[in-house]
Amino acid sequence: MNILCFFLRRKFVPYLDGGLRPGQAGRLEKHLAGCRECGGLIVRIRAGHQAARRFDRLSPDASPRLPEFEEIWARRPSPSRLSPALAVPALLAVAAGLVMLVAVSSRTMTSHSREGLVASHDIQAGREFTPLAIREFAMNSRSRIVTEGFVHNVYYDEQERTLHIKLVEGLQDPEPFVICEIRDVRGLTIPQQGSRVRVYGMARFDAQPGRGWNEVNPVMNIAVLNR
Amino acid sequence: MARVVPDDPEKVLVQAARRGDEEAFREIYRTYREPVWSVVLSLVGDPLQAQDILQNVFFKAFRGLPRFRFRSALFTWIYRIARNECRNHLRKHGPSVVPLEDILGSRYEADTASVADDGSRNRRDALTGAVMQLPFKMREVVVLKYQEDLSYDEMSRILGCPSGTVASRLNRALTELETLMRPSEGTR
Numbered sequence: 001m002n003i004l005c006f007f008l009r010r011k012f013v014p015y016l017d018g019g020l021r022p023g024q025a026g027r028l029e030k031h032l033a034g035c036r037e038c039g040g041l042i043v044r045i046r047a048g049h050q051a052a053r054r055f056d057r058l059s060p061d062a063s064p065r066l067p068e069f070e071e072i073w074a075r076r077p078s079p080s081r082l083s084p085a086l087a088v089p090a091l092l093a094v095a096a097g098l099v100m101l102v103a104v105s106s107r108t109m110t111s112h113s114r115e116g117l118v119a120s121h122d123i124q125a126g127r128e129f130t131p132l133a134i135r136e137f138a139m140n141s142r143s144r145i146v147t148e149g150f151v152h153n154v155y156y157d158e159q160e161r162t163l164h165i166k167l168v169e170g171l172q173d174p175e176p177f178v179i180c181e182i183r184d185v186r187g188l189t190i191p192q193q194g195s196r197v198r199v200y201g202m203a204r205f206d207a208q209p210g211r212g213w214n215e216v217n218p219v220m221n222i223a224v225l226n227r
Numbered sequence: 228m229a230r231v232v233p234d235d236p237e238k239v240l241v242q243a244a245r246r247g248d249e250e251a252f253r254e255i256y257r258t259y260r261e262p263v264w265s266v267v268l269s270l271v272g273d274p275l276q277a278q279d280i281l282q283n284v285f286f287k288a289f290r291g292l293p294r295f296r297f298r299s300a301l302f303t304w305i306y307r308i309a310r311n312e313c314r315n316h317l318r319k320h321g322p323s324v325v326p327l328e329d330i331l332g333s334r335y336e337a338d339t340a341s342v343a344d345d346g347s348r349n350r351r352d353a354l355t356g357a358v359m360q361l362p363f364k365m366r367e368v369v370v371l372k373y374q375e376d377l378s379y380d381e382m383s384r385i386l387g388c389p390s391g392t393v394a395s396r397l398n399r400a401l402t403e404l405e406t407l408m409r410p411s412e413g414t415r
């Protein structure tokens with residue numbers, strides 16, 4: 001390959017796109033007719049180019065529900081909005097929160113036990129989930145979490161074709177709660193009402209009208225702690 | 228007397244966002260959520276990881292907007308964050324090990340003999356599989372050029388390299404793709 005080949009090869013794709021001026025295209029064609037190496041290369045590049053032109057987006061049928069704006073907005077710190085009167089208590093609260101966060105993080109678990117699994121979704125080895133109590137969802141900024149609670153009720157949403165499990169901290173208290181959404185119910189043994197479960201997945205806030213609740217969506221795995 | 232030129236709507240939007248206007252952020256998210264999602268999903272392959280990354284991209288974009296200097300279009304800047312997030316994610320966690328069936332759902336035919344099938348759907352799925360097999364640097368140029376329809380200049384700004392480098396990377400990606408798509412070798 002000489003220096004001319006080197007520079008002309010950068011024009012191959014624009015040439016195949018029809019984006020070269022006639023003079024440039026003519027010079028390239030003349031070179032291709034006389035250079036076996038470049039002539040062979042452009043045949044392969046043309047085949048790859050023609051295939052790649054059919055490359056389209058993986059969505060929408062491969063897409064899970066995309067995060068709502070509120071979920072991202074909620075993670076954004078906005079101390080400048082606080083009035084001076086609120087700022088000091090807020091800072092103290094943040095400091096206290098940080099202490100709690102450090103304590104929680106030190107308990108961060110990696111899911112490796114497959115005992116008691118009821119969902120068929122695999123957890124990728126080594127991926128960490130931050131433990132989060134149900135009452136902590138409101139101020140949570142982590143997305144990949146593991147939470148524990150009692151199954152308050154279970155229902156199947158025909159329209160969305162998802163199984164919803166309402167999880168509470170104590171069976172006597174309907175609040176706080178979190179809704180766990182399971183999209184792939186194949187091979188799923190539905191956990192019984194009242195059983196204690198550990199749920200792995202993505203923490204989200206569902207801001208749709210009539211909802212406005214915290215959820216684990218999608219659920220990546222569920223372990224039943226007592227049956 | 229200077230003529231009053233109406234401001235570029237994107238500039239107005241970004242300036243409003245920089246003042247902390249929630250509606251402006253919402254509009255930015257609404258505009259770029261889908262395109263960023265498709266790039267991130269194509270780069271990492273796994274919808275769950277892509278969801279994580281999408282959140283981080285916009286979290287970082289919102290946080291970094293005060294430092295946005297209008298040297299590039301907003302989408303170039305956001306794509307650049309997205310691309311860096313994907314690269315860092317893959318560096319940290321390695322390539323996704325999610326089976327293609329999980330990404331493509333029912334569209335995917337596990338029988339690789341279907342590459343030679345007449346159906347355009349199977350050809351498209353084989354193509355998606357081949358693109359996913361490309362090394363990251365090749366995959367990203369294919370995604371940006373063919374999926375997002377970006378120019379060499381735009382790609383070069385997003386990738387932070389000269390357009391000549393983009394061109395030669397694209398050539399390498401396309402020859403690799405040609406090899407992967409050959410019926411006899413595309414199944415490896």
Ligand SMILES: [Zn+2]
Nearest residue numbers: 005035037038
């Ligand atoms: Zn040559």
